[in-house]
Amino acid sequence: MSHKIETKNYEPPRMxxxxxxxxxxxxxxxxxxxxxxxxxxxxxxxxxxSFENRTKIARIDAARGEIFDKNGVPLAENYITFAIAIVxxxxxxxxxxxxxxxxxxxxxxxxxxEKYNKNKYYVRSFDPIIIVADLPLELIAPIQSQLYLWPGxxxxxxxxxxxxxxxxxxxxxxxxxxxxxxxLQEDENLSLGDIVGRQGLELMLEDRLRGKKGAAAMEVDVFxxxxxxxxxxxxxxxxxxxxxxDIELQKNIEHIMxxxxxxxxxxxxxTGALDALVTLPSYDNNLFVTGFSRKEWDAVRLxxxxxxxxxxxxxxxxxxxxxxxxxxGALLExxxxxxxxxxxxxxxxxxxxQFRCWSKYGxxxxxxxxxxxYSCDVYYYxxxxxxxxxxxxxxxxxxxxxxxxxxxxxxxASGVVPDREWKLKKIGERWQNGDTVNLSIGQGxxxxxxxxxxxxxxxxxxxxxxxxxxxxxxxxxxxxxxxxISPEHCKLIADYMFATANESRxxxxxxxxxxxxxGGKTGTAQVVKIKMQGDRRKKNHEMDxxxxxxxxxxxxAEKDGRRYVIVTMLEHGGGGSSAAGPVTRDxxxxxxxxxxxxx
Amino acid sequence: xxxxxxxxxxxxxxxxxxxxxxxxxxxSVGFVNLYSASSIRLEDGITHTPFYERQLMWGGIGLGLMxxxxxxxxxxxxxxxxxxxxFVLFLLILVPVFGKTVYGAQxxxxxxxxxxxxxxxxxxxxxxxxxxxxxxxGETLGWVxxxxxxxxxxxxxxxxxxxxxxxxxxxxxxxxxxMALFHGIKWKVLRICxxxxxxxxxxxxxxxxxxxxxxxxxxxxxxxxxxGAGYHIIQSQIAIGSGELLGKGxxxxxxxxxxxxxxxxxxFAVAVLGEEWGFVGSVGVVVIFCFFLFCIYSTxxxxxxxxxxxxxAGIFFYFFWQVMVNTGMVVGIMPVVGIPLPFISYGGxxxxxxxxxxxxxxxxxxxxxxxxx
Numbered sequence: 020m021s022h023k024i025e026t027k028n029y030e031p032p033r034m035x036x037x038x039x040x041x042x043x044x045x046x047x048x049x050x051x052x053x054x055x056x057x058x059x060x061x062x063x064x065x066x067x068x069s070f071e072n073r074t075k076i077a078r079i080d081a082a083r084g085e086i087f088d089k090n091g092v093p094l095a096e097n098y099i100t101f102a103i104a105i106v107x108x109x110x111x112x113x114x115x116x117x118x119x120x121x122x123x124x125x126x127x128x129x130x131x132x133e134k135y136n137k138n139k140y141y142v143r144s145f146d147p148i149i150i151v152a153d154l155p156l157e158l159i160a161p162i163q164s165q166l167y168l169w170p171g172x173x174x175x176x177x178x179x180x181x182x183x184x185x186x187x188x189x190x191x192x193x194x195x196x197x198x199x200x201x202x203l204q205e206d207e208n209l210s211l212g213d214i215v216g217r218q219g220l221e222l223m224l225e226d227r228l229r230g231k232k233g234a235a236a237m238e239v240d241v242f243x244x245x246x247x248x249x250x251x252x253x254x255x256x257x258x259x260x261x262x263x264x265d266i267e268l269q270k271n272i273e274h275i276m277x278x279x280x281x282x283x284x285x286x287x288x289x290t291g292a293l294d295a296l297v298t299l300p301s302y303d304n305n306l307f308v309t310g311f312s313r314k315e316w317d318a319v320r321l322x323x324x325x326x327x328x329x330x331x332x333x334x335x336x337x338x339x340x341x342x343x344x345x346x347x348g349a350l351l352e353x354x355x356x357x358x359x360x361x362x363x364x365x366x367x368x369x370x371x372x373q374f375r376c377w378s379k380y381g382x383x384x385x386x387x388x389x390x391x392x393y394s395c396d397v398y399y400y401x402x403x404x405x406x407x408x409x410x411x412x413x414x415x416x417x418x419x420x421x422x423x424x425x426x427x428x429x430x431x432a433s434g435v436v437p438d439r440e441w442k443l444k445k446i447g448e449r450w451q452n453g454d455t456v457n458l459s460i461g462q463g464x465x466x467x468x469x470x471x472x473x474x475x476x477x478x479x480x481x482x483x484x485x486x487x488x489x490x491x492x493x494x495x496x497x498x499x500x501x502x503x504i505s506p507e508h509c510k511l512i513a514d515y516m517f518a519t520a521n522e523s524r525x526x527x528x529x530x531x532x533x534x535x536x537x538g539g540k541t542g543t544a545q546v547v548k549i550k551m552q553g554d555r556r557k558k559n560h561e562m563d564x565x566x567x568x569x570x571x572x573x574x575x576a577e578k579d580g581r582r583y584v585i586v587t588m589l590e591h592g593g594g595g596s597s598a599a600g601p602v603t604r605d606x607x608x609x610x611x612x613x614x615x616x617x618x
Numbered sequence: 619x620x621x622x623x624x625x626x627x628x629x630x631x632x633x634x635x636x637x638x639x640x641x642x643x644x645x646s647v648g649f650v651n652l653y654s655a656s657s658i659r660l661e662d663g664i665t666h667t668p669f670y671e672r673q674l675m676w677g678g679i680g681l682g683l684m685x686x687x688x689x690x691x692x693x694x695x696x697x698x699x700x701x702x703x704x705f706v707l708f709l710l711i712l713v714p715v716f717g718k719t720v721y722g723a724q725x726x727x728x729x730x731x732x733x734x735x736x737x738x739x740x741x742x743x744x745x746x747x748x749x750x751x752x753x754x755x756g757e758t759l760g761w762v763x764x765x766x767x768x769x770x771x772x773x774x775x776x777x778x779x780x781x782x783x784x785x786x787x788x789x790x791x792x793x794x795x796x797m798a799l800f801h802g803i804k805w806k807v808l809r810i811c812x813x814x815x816x817x818x819x820x821x822x823x824x825x826x827x828x829x830x831x832x833x834x835x836x837x838x839x840x841x842x843x844x845x846g847a848g849y850h851i852i853q854s855q856i857a858i859g860s861g862e863l864l865g866k867g868x869x870x871x872x873x874x875x876x877x878x879x880x881x882x883x884x885x886f887a888v889a890v891l892g893e894e895w896g897f898v899g900s901v902g903v904v905v906i907f908c909f910f911l912f913c914i915y916s917t918x919x920x921x922x923x924x925x926x927x928x929x930x931a932g933i934f935f936y937f938f939w940q941v942m943v944n945t946g947m948v949v950g951i952m953p954v955v956g957i958p959l960p961f962i963s964y965g966g967x968x969x970x971x972x973x974x975x976x977x978x979x980x981x982x983x984x985x986x987x988x989x990x991x
Contacts, residue, residue, distance in 0.1 A: 029921070029922060029923050029924060029927075031918055031919055031921065031924075031927045031931075032756075032758075032800065032801060032802045034802055035799070035800035035801060035802060035931065036915070036918070036919060038799055038800060039800065039911075039915050039918065039931065039934060040915070042911070042934075042935075042938050043908050043911050043912055043915065046904065046907065046908055046911070046938065046941060046942065047904060047905070047908045049946075049951070050900075050901070050904040050945055050949070051901055051904060053949045053951055054858070054892070054897055054900045054901055054904070054949065055897065057855060057858050057859040057892075057949060057950075058858060058859055058861055058862055058863065058892065058896060058897040058900065059862070059863060059897055061859050062859055062860070062861070062862035062863070062897075063862070064859065065855065065856050065858070065859025065860040065862075066859070066860040066862055068856045068859075068860065069856050069857070069859075069860035069872060069873055069878075069893075070860075072853075072856065072872070072873070072876075072878050073872050073876050073878070238876075239876070240659070240875075240876035240877050240878075241876060241877040241878045246659060246876070
C-alpha cells in the first residue's frame with residue numbers, strides 16, 4: 020500500500036503491554052484451573068448433587084387390609100378423608116401458612132403451631148405434615164381454589180379405619196391408632212401419620228393387615244413440582260381377612276342377652292372356629308380412631324360394668340357346677356365306676372365343718388350320671404377328697420385350665436388352678452381338705468375364663484383334643500394338647516350332659532330343643548356366702564346386683580352333622596338354669612331354626 | 619479535524635476484523651445458550667420465555683450502534699471528553715434528587731418516555747476523561763498526576779456507590795486503575811501503593827451496606843445461608859460441576875431447566891453453558907474471551923497515538939473486569955456482584971454499551987495510520 024506511510028512516532032508503554040498479556044494469561048489460567056476443579060476433579064460429586072436436587076423418593080402408601088365376617092360382611096374397612104398438610108420445604112412462610120389454615124378451618128392458630136412444631140422433626144422436609152385432619156367436605160372446594168396462592172399447602176387424602184359393626188365386634192376387632200414416636204423410631208417402615216393396630220385383631224394381625232409400602236422416584240423442579248414419576252417398587256395392600264365370626268349370629272345373641280353383662284361363646288368343637296364371641300356391655304371402637312369427647316370417654320371409663328373388658332377371655336370367674344364336668348373326667352380316669360353311688364343328705368360333714376348341697380333336702384343315692392343331672396354337690400365333696408388336691412389340680416391343668424387357650428387376641432387371662440403351692444404362696448396358708456371340697460364344685464379359689472370352658476367342653480365332644488379357638492375363617496385346626504380323658508369317657512360325659520338337658524329333673528332341661536341333640540351343664544357361681552333370710556336362701560332378685568350369682572351354662576347342640584359348643588356366662592345374672600338357660604335355649608334356636616320357620 | 623471516517627476500501631481493509639468476528643462468535647454462543655437458558659421444563663414439556671428473541675433484537679441494535687461509532691473519528695472523542703464528563707457528573711448529582719427507586723436502589727432518571735441510568739454513561743465519561751488526561755504526557759505517573767487521575771474516577775465512584783450500585787462503582791474504579799497501570803506508575807509510587815491498598819481494603823468493610831457485607835460473608839461461606847444468597851453460589855457450582863467433561867447436552871441441563879439455577883439468563887448464564895457443554899464448552903468460552911481480549915490488545919499495540927491506545931486499554935480492562943467478576947462469581951471464586959458477562963448474559967443496556975466500546979476500538983484500528991497530507 021503505497022499511500023500508507025509508517026510514521027509511527029508513538030509506541031505504547033512496554034510495561035503496560037506486558038501487563039495486558041499477563042492479564043489475558045491470568046484469565047485463562049485461573050478459569051481453566053477452576054473449571055478443571057469443578058467439572059473434572061469434583062464433577063462426579065456435583066453430578067450426584069444435581070441428581071439428588073431433582074430426584075425425590077416418594078412413598079406410596081399401602082392400603083390396610085380389610086376384615087370381613089364369614090359371609091363377607093365388612094367388619095373393618097377403609098375410607099378416605101382429606102387433611103390439610105404443609106410441605107416444609109416448599110413453604111416460604113410457615114407462620115403465614117399456618118395462620119391461613121387456621122382461618123380456613125376456624126381452628127386456633129396456637130394449636131396448629133404446636134402441632135406443626137411437634138411433628139416437623141419426624142417427617143422429611145418434602146413430605147407433608149398433617150396440620151388439620153378430617154377436613155369437612157364442604158371446606159375442601161373453597162380451600163382448593165386458593166391453594167395456588169400458597170405453595171407448600173396441600174390437601175392430602177388420608178385413609179381412615181372404620182368399623183361398621185361398632186359395638187357388636189368391638190372387642191374382637193380392637194382398633195388402630197396413629198403410630199407413636201417410639202414406634203416410628205423402632206420401625207423404619209412406619210412414617211408419621213401411619214396407623215397401626217392397638218387392640219384386638221387389628222393388633223394381632225398387624226403384619227398381615229399392614230401391607231408393604233411402595234416407592235416412586237420423582238423428577239421435581241425447584242418448587243418441588245413433580246414432572247415425572249416412576250414407580251421403583253409398587254405398594255402391596257395388606258391382606259383382606261375373613262373371620263369365622265358370623266355377624267348376624269353375633270348380633271342376635273347380643274339381642275337375646277339384652278342388657279345383661281356377660282359373654283357367649285359359640286365354638287365349633289371339631290375345628291375350634293368361633294362363630295360368635297359376644298361380650299356385653301361393649302363400646303364403639305370407632306371412637307378410638309376418631310377420638311373420644313370428654314363425655315364419651317367418661318361414659319366408657321366410669322361405666323359400672325367395665326365395657327372395655329373382653330369377658331370371654333379376660334374375665335375370670337369361679338366355674339361353679341360346670342366344673343363337675345372336669346371332676347367327672349378326673350374320676351373316670353382314676354378308675355371310679357360311674358355307677359358307684361354316694362348318699363346325699365343335703366349336707367356333707369368334714370370334721371366339724373358342714374358343706375351344703377344346693378338342694379337343702381338332698382338327692383338321696385346318686386351315681387355319676389345323676390350327680391351331673393341334678394348337679395349334686397355332696398357326690399363331688401366326697402369323691403374329691405378321695406382324689407386329693409394334687410391329682411385334681413394336675414388333671415385340671417392337663418385339661419387346659421390355668422393357662423391361656425392361645426386365641427389370637429391380646430390380654431387373654433390364664434385363670435387360676437389352685438394347689439398346695441399356690442395357696443401357700445398367695446394366701447400364705449396350708450391347703451386344707453375344706454379347700455378341696457370347695458374346689459370340687461368349682462368354688463373357692465378356682466378361676467376360669469369362659470373360653471377355657473368352651474375349649475374343655477369341645478374336647479369332650481371331639482375325643483380329648485384341646486383346640487386353639489380360631490377367629491380366622493377356614494383356619495387349619497390347631498391342637499394345643501390332649502386331655503387325659505379317653506374318648507370313651509369323653510363320650511360318656513357328653514351323654515350325661517345330654518341327660519342333664521333332656522331327662523326329667525335334669526338341671527339343664529330348659530335347653531331341650533325339638534329335633535336337636537343338646538347337652539349341657541349349668542353352674543351358679545356364688546359371689547358372696549349364701550345369705551339366709553331366716554330359714555330361706557335369699558333369692559337373687561332380692562340382692563344387690565354386685566352380690567348376685569354368676570350364671571353359667573356350658574352346652575352343646577348338634578343336628579345334621581353340624582355341632583356347636585355354647586358357653587353362656589352372665590355376670591351377676593342369677594341362677595345357671597334360670598338366667599343362662601333361656602339365653603342358651605334361644606341361641607340353639609338361632610343355630611338350628613325350627614323346621615316350620617325355615618325358609 | 620475530520621469528524622467522520624469516510625467509508626472506503628482502505629477503511630474496510632484496515633479494520634480489526636478478528637475483533638469484530640470474535641465478538642459476533644461470542645454473541646452467537648451467548649444467543650444459543652440463551653435459547654436453552656430461557657426454556658423451562660414443565661409437566662407438559664419445554665416452554666420458552668422469549669428472552670432469546672429480544673436478545674437478537676438488542677444484538678441488531680448493538681450492531682447498528684457499533685457501525686455508527688466506527689464511522690466517528692475517535693480523535694473527536696478526546697475533545698468531547700471534558701464536557702461529557704461534567705455533564706455526566708451533573709446527571710449523577712440529579713439522581714438522588716429526582717431519581718426513581720427500583721428494588722431499593724436509586725439509579726434511574728425518569729425522562730418520561732424512557733428511563734436513563736447515568737451510571738452507564740459514567741463508564742464512558744471516565745474512560746474518555748482518563749484517556750484524555752493520560753494522553754497529555756507519556757511520562758510515568760508520579761504522586762500528583764496519579765491523584766489527579768484517581769480523582770477523575772473517585773467522584774463518579776462515590777456518587778454511584780451511594781445509589782447504591784457497588785458493581786458499577788467498582789467497574790469505574792477498576793477502569794481508572796487499569797489505565798493508570800497500563801500507562802505506567804513511577805516505581806517508588808507504585809511500591810507504596812502496593813503496601814497501602816491492601817491495608818485500606820479492610821477499612822472499606824465499614825462503609826458497605828449490610829446486604830453487601832452479607833454477600834461477602836456468604837461468598838466466604840455459602841453454607842451460612844444455603845437457602846438464601848448462598849443458594850445461588852451452591853446451585854451454580856452444582857450446575858457447572860455436574861456438566862463434567864462433555865456436559866449434559868443442549869437443553870438437557872437439569873439445574874437450569876428445573877429452575878434450580880437462579881438468574882440463569884442474566885448473571886448466571888455461563889453456568890447454563892457449563893452444565894450443558896461441560897468442561898470443553900466452559901474452557902472454550904474462556905479461550906474465546908482470551909482471544910477477544912487479545913484482539914483488543916493488538917489494536918492497542920497498533921494505535922497511532924497515546925489517546926487511542928490508552929482508551930483501548932481502558933476498554934480492555936472493562937471487558938477483562940466483567941469476564942473476571944461474572945465468571946468468577948459463577949464458579950464461586952468471587953462474591954455475588956450483579957455484573958453481566960459481555961454478549962452472553964441477557965440485557966439490552968449492557969449489549970449496547972459493549973457494542974459501542976467495540977465500535978471505538980474498531981475506530982482506533984481503522985485510524986491507526988498517519989497520512990501525509
